[in-house]
Amino acid sequence: MTDTTSLETKGAGGETARAFEEFLEAFEAFKETNDQRLSEIEQRGASDALVAEKLARIEETLDTTKRVADNLALKSARPHLAGSRATPASELAHKAAFDGYVRRGDASRIARIEEKALSAGSAPDGGYLxxxxxxxxxxxxxxxxxxxxxxxxxxxxxxxxxxxxxATTGVGTGWVAETASRTQTTTxxxxxxxxxxxxxxxxxxxxxxxxxxxxxxxxxxxxxxxxxxxxxxxxxxxxxxxxxxxxxxxxxxxxxxxxxxxxxxxxxxxxxxxxxxxxxxxxxxxxxxxxxxxxxxxxxxxxxxxRSTVGAVRKLKDGDGNYLWQPANAPGEWPSLMGYPVAExxxxxxxxxxxxxxxxxxxxxxxxxxxxxxxxxxxxxxxxxxxxxxxxxxxxxxxxxxxxxxxxxxxxx
Incomplete structure (x- = not known):
């Protein structure tokens, strides 16, 4: 019997899931270590240098694993140029002419196509479309x-x-009865x-x-x-x-x-x-x-x-001890801060x-x-x-x- 789980793990989807799991594990380690750092500051007024060093290493791992997971998700979702839709003859001709220009420097066919189409991207404008x-x-x-x-x-x-x-003052709007006179709107x-x-x-x-x-x-x-x-x-x-x-x-x-x-x-x-x-x-x-x-x-x-600012924000907590920054729910998605997405x-x-x-x-x-x-x-x-x-x-x-x-x-x- 075919082991479908094994096949999936070997594929791009399995790699992405594995990388994202490593990211989530790193985040749990980050929270545990940062909580230790905060506890030491509260008790002694300063944190142990070894704890701070460990936290820095975990943060680096956190960023690296998230970047790897996102790159794998992006790669697996990247569409191929050759789609399943029917391509018009004009597009096929343009594609063939462009291929000839790029591979062999033959500009005659693509020049004729762009002249026929009255294209603004012709050679005098700096190359071919x-x-x-x-x-x-x-x-x-x-x-x-x-x-x-x-x-x-x-x-x-x-x-x-x-x-x-x-309109810097907003668009004028309002309610009015069907037969009532319309008041003049301000400019x-x-x-x-x-x-x-x-x-x-x-x-x-x-x-x-x-x-x-x-x-x-x-x-x-x-x-x-x-x-x-x-x-x-x-x-x-x-x-x-x-x-x-x-x-x-x-x-x-x-x-x-x-x-x-x-x-x-x-x-x-x-x-x-x-x-x-x-x-x-x-x-x-x-x-x-x-x-x-x-x-x-x-x-x-x-x-x-x-990313450096994310590193500072990631350590912040609310009054109940919950972290304000939360990891993404899936590879390729963004993390959140107070419920709003964070773009790095x-x-x-x-x-x-x-x-x-x-x-x-x-x-x-x-x-x-x-x-x-x-x-x-x-x-x-x-x-x-x-x-x-x-x-x-x-x-x-x-x-x-x-x-x-x-x-x-x-x-x-």
Whole structure:
């Protein structure tokens, strides 16, 4: 009889489950060791150095096992480019022409296809458009590995700038009887938000033997090569980008104490201690941050912080001794803090004096990412002989679209 359990354990699903079990075991060890540390501080005023060292090792194991489990879950869920749906003849022709261009440098067929389609991604614009299936695969991968893409609003455009009018005073609404006279509504205050798209590039290299190997799926190879490079650059820009030749990150906007919040600025809540949580009831500051956000935004709220900040938050407890941070329920999911998901972004600043290290809010309403349709590839067989370079570009923009949807925790007095 076939041992199905053994087969599952040997497969990707078994590896993922095993890695996640190790993560949960590490979290239990973390709680036990941290409780010991807190007990020693309470009894003697300081913790044993060996206990602190053990806790640091467990934290490192905790982060590593979670990362391994998430990577395995992402790998097993990654879709193949060759789907089961019927592909239109035009897409098949584009795919074949693109394959010929990438493998052999034959641009004649793909140039004719793009001329016929009056494409904006033709050679004078910096290369040739990748097939739609490849572009979709890259965008799916970016959303899967980029925390900001996973939680922010997304919009695809055909032009270089996306303009959006936004009613800063809210939309006028009310109740009225069927035959009653309609009162005149007040004129809303509108802000014209502009999100220009900037060029982002990656330049993977391939050997000619790889390109000559017909077994290798060139579309999948290219999508795999550029997705991580794009995700890393985008992630930094969406958090701290200055808006010059890149999207403007939400931390690049002016900030103000939340009690004095005004449109165009992000409100913050101070911890009351420079570079730290307060010594007494530190979790209360996280509650203050949550409730600084209006109820409609809290419903879809998400915490954003770096891994080092997660390490500090992970040690916090409520008044009943329960940990505020809780592990994910399954591989590929995010942990939670006070019931809200936590997105780890290494581009968020570590806890320091006056740092804005934790963000909370509805990022799908607060931050907008704008993608210009089309990913282009320019083949370069000359610059790095004997390798062939592929100058791959996409245009992306981003910025805050609702300044009331995101709040920050400032580690300051």
């Amino acid at each position: 990748v097939p739609a299936e490849t572009e979709a695969a890259v965008n799916r991968a970016l959303k899967a590995i980029s925390p900001m893409r996973a939680i922010s609003g997304l919009r695809q455009v055909s032009g270089s700038v996306y303009n959006r009018p936004f 809303p205050t509108l802000a014209n938000l502009q999100f220009p798209t900037m060029e982002l590039y990656a330049m993977p290299a391939a050997s000619q033997s790889l390109l000559d190997d017909t077994i290798v799926n060139i579309d999948e190879w290219l999508a795999e090569e550029v997705r991580i490079a794009f995700a890393e650059q985008e992630g930094t820009a969406f958090v701290t980008g200055d808006g010059t030749n890149k999207p403007k990150g939400f931390l690049a906007y002016d900030t103000v104490a939340n009690a004095s919040w005004a449109w165009g600025k992000l409100g913050f809540v101070a911890t009351g201690a420079a570079g730290a949580f307060p010594a007494v009831a530190p979790g209360d500051k996280l509650l203050d941050l949550i409730y600084a956000t209006k109820a409609p935004y809290r419903a879809n709220g998400t915490f954003v912080m770096s 972004s290494e581009d968020m600043p570590a806890i320091d004096s006056n740092s804005l290290s934790i963000a909370f809010g509805d990022f799908s309403r607060g931050y907008l990412i704008v993608d210009r349709a089309g990913i282009r590839v320019l083949r370069d067989p000359y610059s790095a002989k004997p390798y062939v370079l592929f100058y791959t570009t996409k245009r992306v923009g981003g910025g805050v679209q609702d300044f009331d949807a995101i709040k920050l925790l400032k580690f300051a007095e």
